[in-house]
Amino acid sequence: MGLCGRGWRCFGVLRLPCVAAGSGPRLLCAWARGAGEPLARGGSACSQGPRAGAPHSQWAPRGPGAPGSAPRRRQAWPGLQQARGAARPNPFTRGQEQEWRRRNRTVLTYIAAAAVGMVGMSYAAVPLYRLYCQATGLGGSAVAGHDSDQIETMEPVKDGIIKVTFNADVHASLHWNFRPQQTEIYVVPGETALAFYKAKNSTDKPVIGISTYNVVPFEAGQYFNKIQCFCFEEQRLNPQEEVDMPVFFFIDPEFAEDPRMANVDLITLSYTFFEAKEGHVLPLPGYQ
Amino acid sequence: MSTAMNFGSKSFTPRPPDKGAFPLDHLGECKGFKEKFMKCLRENSFENALCRQESKEYLECRMERQLMAKEPLEKLGFKDLIDEKSEAKLKTL
Numbered sequence: 001m002g003l004c005g006r007g008w009r010c011f012g013v014l015r016l017p018c019v020a021a022g023s024g025p026r027l028l029c030a031w032a033r034g035a036g037e038p039l040a041r042g043g044s045a046c047s048q049g050p051r052a053g054a055p056h057s058q059w060a061p062r063g064p065g066a067p068g069s070a071p072r073r074r075q076a077w078p079g080l081q082q083a084r085g086a087a088r089p090n091p092f093t094r095g096q097e098q099e100w101r102r103r104n105r106t107v108l109t110y111i112a113a114a115a116v117g118m119v120g121m122s123y124a125a126v127p128l129y130r131l132y133c134q135a136t137g138l139g140g141s142a143v144a145g146h147d148s149d150q151i152e153t154m155e156p157v158k159d160g161i162i163k164v165t166f167n168a169d170v171h172a173s174l175h176w177n178f179r180p181q182q183t184e185i186y187v188v189p190g191e192t193a194l195a196f197y198k199a200k201n202s203t204d205k206p207v208i209g210i211s212t213y214n215v216v217p218f219e220a221g222q223y224f225n226k227i228q229c230f231c232f233e234e235q236r237l238n239p240q241e242e243v244d245m246p247v248f249f250f251i252d253p254e255f256a257e258d259p260r261m262a263n264v265d266l267i268t269l270s271y272t273f274f275e276a277k278e279g280h281v282l283p284l285p286g287y288q
Numbered sequence: 289m290s291t292a293m294n295f296g297s298k299s300f301t302p303r304p305p306d307k308g309a310f311p312l313d314h315l316g317e318c319k320g321f322k323e324k325f326m327k328c329l330r331e332n333s334f335e336n337a338l339c340r341q342e343s344k345e346y347l348e349c350r351m352e353r354q355l356m357a358k359e360p361l362e363k364l365g366f367k368d369l370i371d372e373k374s375e376a377k378l379k380t381l
Contacts, residue, residue: 151365156337181326186335192365193336194343196322212302226305227364228356233309243312244322248347250365 156190157256167270174275190253197245201237208236210276216268223252234276321346
């Protein structure tokens with residue numbers, strides 16, 4: 001505590017010596033005293049004791065004024081009273097000062113290394129999290145990598161009948177009649193199934209649409225595998241043309257083994273069509 | 289629906305189909321097979337298991353007319369139907 005008295009400012013582990021003008025540590029001292037306090041006040045920056053309002057020098061006793069308490073503290077550390085003067089000639093304090101500087105540097109190095117480590121970890125977190133999600137299946141990412149061999153060897157689970165309903169939507173600017181050709185279909189996991197949608201271009205211009213799909217409930221969506229469908233690719237319909245759009249899909253047999261899916265017996269597949277062509281002039285309302 | 293920002297629940301991410309998209313059947317070449325399949329579904333109260341033969345025929349039609357990449361039907365999950373057919377053939381021979 002004595003070290004953090006007059007002439008020294010304490011910031012936790014950092015001990016910053018106060019020296020008069022001209023030497024390096026004075027800058028540290030100026031910073032230590034807090035922003036805004038001008039150096040020029042009262043001669044040397046650290047000539048006076050802790051000011052009444054200084055928040056940093058918590059260890060220094062806050063007396064009514066520096067001069068009143070100065071003599072007492074001066075006696076406690078006789079070597080420090082030369083702190084207000086020029087560079088200290090006392091080898092004892094110089095060694096201490098060097099040691100503290102070394103310690104400061106070590107601490108600052110550790111802190112800087114920790115900061116760099118944090119930044120590095122935040123960059124590394126992205127691929128690591130992705131790996132974690134793939135391993136544990138959280139976050140809805142694809143759990144089991146399925147491929148065509150799986151389709152060949154999978155066995156239908158005979159008693160897990162699931163009702164799949166179909167929904168069709170169209171974006172407001174797309175003038176197609178898009179609807180499913182069956183309202184529902186009953187499948188079992190592990191069995192490939194075919195379903196049809198129908199789309200009719202009711203305008204007099206060829207229109208290119210592109211669709212996306214959605215599966216409800218979300219957790220069942222990861223078991224819903226489409227072998228082939230009409231989504232994510234531009235589909236062009238000529239004027240007044242009507243086509244059948246098939247969806248060939250199956251539900252992963254692991255659906256039957258997932259305890260979270262035990263109560264799920266209804267899956268809704270919903271397709272939405274959007275206009276794909278850029279620069280296409282939208283028809284004005286009233287014209288069609 | 290998939291815009292819910294709660295961390296606990298999983299949101300839905302659409303996946304592209306395994307074998308890509310079906311080319312559109314502009315000329316309606318396989319429409320007959322489709323109608324047969326739909327009729328079968330309606331008669332069997334939309335049970336897929338009973339109409340797999342018709343769906344197999346529809347896909348075969350598509351493959352013949354270059355509307356679908358040719359693939360052995362076992363890879364499309366019709367192994368049981370093919371086994372049945374080969375068994376029936378063996379029996380008749």
